[in-house]
Amino acid sequence: MQLLSLEGFCVTTLDDFRGACGAYRRQMLTVFGITLLTLVVAIAVGIAFKSEIRGFFTHQFNAAVGDALMGTMPVPAVIVLLLGSSLIQRRARRTAALRCPHCGKQLEGIQTVVIATRNCGFCGKQVIEWPS
Ligand SMILES: [Zn+2]
Helix, strand or coil, X not given: CEEECCCCCEEECHHHHHHXXXXXXXXXXXXXXXXXXXXXXHHHHHHHCHHHHHHHHXXXXXXXXXXXXXXXXXXXXXXXXXXXXXXXXXXHHCCXXXXXXXXXXXXXXXXXXXXXXXXXXXXXXXCECCCC
C-alpha cells in the first residue's frame, strides 16, 4: 500500500517494502536454482551422450569444430540465468515499493540501509513511513 507523505511523495510501509524485497529475493533464488538444474542436466546429457554428440558434430562439421561445440554444453544454463535475472530486474523496476519515489533508484540492493533509516540510501529522502 502506498501512503502519501507530507512532502507530497508516496512512501510505503515497512511491511510492503519487506514483502517486495522478499519476493524479489525468492524470484532470484528460483532463477539460480533453475540455472543450476539446467547446468546439471546439460552436463549429465553431455556425459551420457558424449560420443553420440561429438560424432554428430564431427559428422556435420569436423573434429575440431565438434570438440569446440562440446564445450558449449553449459550455454543453456547461461541463457536461463541471463534471461531469468533480466526478467526479474525488469519486474523489480516496475514494483513501486522497490523504487525510491524521489530519485527513482532501485532500493532492493540496499534494503538494510532503507529498513534501518526509513530513507533512500541514494538521495536520503524518506521512503518508508515511520510507525505512528
Ligand atoms: Zn532516492
